[in-house]
Amino acid sequence: MNELIPKISISVNDTIRKAMQVIDQGELGFALIIETETKVFKGVITDGDVRRALIKGYGLETSISSISRPESVTARIGTPISEVSRLFSDIVRIIPLLDDNNRVVDLAIFDKRFHLSVAEPTLTDKELQYVTECVLTGWVSSAGEFVSRFEKIFSDYCGIKHAVATSSGTAALHLALVACNIGPGDEVIVPSLTFIATANAVSYTGAKPVFVDIESETWNIDPECIETAITSKTKAIIPVHLYGHPANMQSILEIANRFGLLVIEDAAEAHGAMCRGGKVGTFGNIGIFSFYGNKIVTTGEGGMVVTNDDELAEKIRILCNHGMDKDRRYWHQVLGYNYRLTNVQAALGVAQMEKIDEILQKKCFIGRKYTEFLQNIPGLTLPVEKKWAKSVLWIYSILVDEKKFGITRDKLMEKLSDHDIETRPFFYPLHTQPIYKTAQKLAVAERVSSQGISLPSSVNLSVDDIKRVAESIKAIADT
Numbered sequence: 001m002n003e004l005i006p007k008i009s010i011s012v013n014d015t016i017r018k019a020m021q022v023i024d025q026g027e028l029g030f031a032l033i034i035e036t037e038t039k040v041f042k043g044v045i046t047d048g049d050v051r052r053a054l055i056k057g058y059g060l061e062t063s064i065s066s067i068s069r070p071e072s073v074t075a076r077i078g079t080p081i082s083e084v085s086r087l088f089s090d091i092v093r094i095i096p097l098l099d100d101n102n103r104v105v106d107l108a109i110f111d112k113r114f115h116l117s118v119a120e121p122t123l124t125d126k127e128l129q130y131v132t133e134c135v136l137t138g139w140v141s142s143a144g145e146f147v148s149r150f151e152k153i154f155s156d157y158c159g160i161k162h163a164v165a166t167s168s169g170t171a172a173l174h175l176a177l178v179a180c181n182i183g184p185g186d187e188v189i190v191p192s193l194t195f196i197a198t199a200n201a202v203s204y205t206g207a208k209p210v211f212v213d214i215e216s217e218t219w220n221i222d223p224e225c226i227e228t229a230i231t232s233k234t235k236a237i238i239p240v241h242l243y244g245h246p247a248n249m250q251s252i253l254e255i256a257n258r259f260g261l262l263v264i265e266d267a268a269e270a271h272g273a274m275c276r277g278g279k280v281g282t283f284g285n286i287g288i289f290s291f292y293g294n295k296i297v298t299t300g301e302g303g304m305v306v307t308n309d310d311e312l313a314e315k316i317r318i319l320c321n322h323g324m325d326k327d328r329r330y331w332h333q334v335l336g337y338n339y340r341l342t343n344v345q346a347a348l349g350v351a352q353m354e355k356i357d358e359i360l361q362k363k364c365f366i367g368r369k370y371t372e373f374l375q376n377i378p379g380l381t382l383p384v385e386k387k388w389a390k391s392v393l394w395i396y397s398i399l400v401d402e403k404k405f406g407i408t409r410d411k412l413m414e415k416l417s418d419h420d421i422e423t424r425p426f427f428y429p430l431h432t433q434p435i436y437k438t439a440q441k442l443a444v445a446e447r448v449s450s451q452g453i454s455l456p457s458s459v460n461l462s463v464d465d466i467k468r469v470a471e472s473i474k475a476i477a478d479t
């Protein structure tokens with residue numbers, strides 16, 4: 001038996017006072033409730049249960065049998081760890097392991113470090129300090145100095161004239177399209193392999209997204225396919241810098257110039273990535289970024305529109321704020337939106353931007369380590385970095401060829417999940433999605449989508465974590 005168990009056990013007849021003493025000494029935040037004679041497990045009592053009982057007015061001498069507690073989650077001793085770990089949730093952090101007589105013989109305790117997630121934010125004192133400043137000063141809505149500070153730090157970072165903060169990356173895309181006068185009857189070319197928001201923003205305007213295939217190496221829009229998709233209705237191209245690798249902007253701009261098309265860069269996944277020495281987001285007429293919780297820089301939810309065009313910038317600012325005239329309050333000449341970012345979100349954004357170089361260095365380090373550890377596993381395709389590109393490896397993503405690797409992508413994901421390693425599949429190609437289904441066959445997008453998985457890439461990963469993921473993949477391949 002785990003020697004901790006007697007120290008944190010109390011009897012069904014004990015009082016709240018006794019429970020508090022045991023919980024306090026045990027330092028795990030809970031106690032086990034055990035039937036005195038038989039030693040049979042009766043449940044768990046946590047710090048929170050005690051607190052709720054006291055608030056309800058129960059005294060310290062109340063028997064714990066009379067206070068309500070949630071049902072306990074338990075498992076049989078000998079259950080494989082991978083199965084036990086699936087029982088953990090946001091509220092279940094401790095699972096008593098019982099023998100055949102329902103006596104506790106061991107404990108499974110949730111260890112946050114063991115579970116590796118694909119991309120979680122790193123929030124530190126700086127974020128707390130700035131957000132606290134908003135709360136203490138009362139500037140919690142979309143007016144406030146952090147919004148303009150965030151826009152300034154972001155435009156400086158990109159080396160671009162204007163940045164307008166928005167409530168999401170999708171809102172940023174929508175504003176970019178509206179500002180470019182794209183609407184019903186127009187067509188906008190987008191890669192088929194991207195997040196749904198790229199196409200949805202086009203649909204919001206009444207225009208039609210037209211899907212094209214991707215390059216097999218970078219997984220980004222294939223410039224050669226753009227040209228064949230252009231019609232008399234085409235107004236714009238939205239290249240996406242997928243998973244942090246820039247799209248081939250030189251070729252895309254050349255085509256756009258030749259056909260007189262606008263370019264809106266979806267850089268939601270590629271803050272800081274570079275294409276021939278220039279930052280992504282700055283090549284097209286407009287660039288957009290997302291600050292969703294799993295992105296390189298986060299504000300919880302949030303986005304940014306960037307442009308060097310003074311007129312477009314002013315239009316976007318007005319559209320973002322209900323279409324309100326900039327010189328006359330409550331005067332509206334255009335249909336606008338409320339797509340503003342709050343000061344609290346911008347406070348997070350400023351703190352995050354102050355360490356973006358560190359974040360990107362770590363992403364790069366994680367990428368190098370994965371590539372080192374995953375070399376030479378048959379059936380895996382590792383991400384590339386083209387000569388002209390600086391990829392930021394937002395999330396490290398690989399392709400799994402079932403024939404050479406031995407099992408399918410989905411099976412690999414399932415097995416990694418048993419090892420407490422979270423992964424995510426690539427997006428489904430947009431031309432195969434129920435809302436956008438076309439008769440197209442876009443072979444590269446379809447293959448890459450079905451083979452792709454993204455591995456844990458959070459900034460807080462250690463080399464040992466990366467090694468653990470790589471070794472799990474190797475072990476799975478070998479079985």
Ligand SMILES: *Cc1c(COP(=O)(O)O)cnc(C)c1O
Binds near residue numbers: 266269291292303
């Ligand atoms: C995240 C993302 C978006 C949308 O951003 P939100 O902030 O979630 O609205 C758009 N495009 C791509 C490629 C994304 O990854």
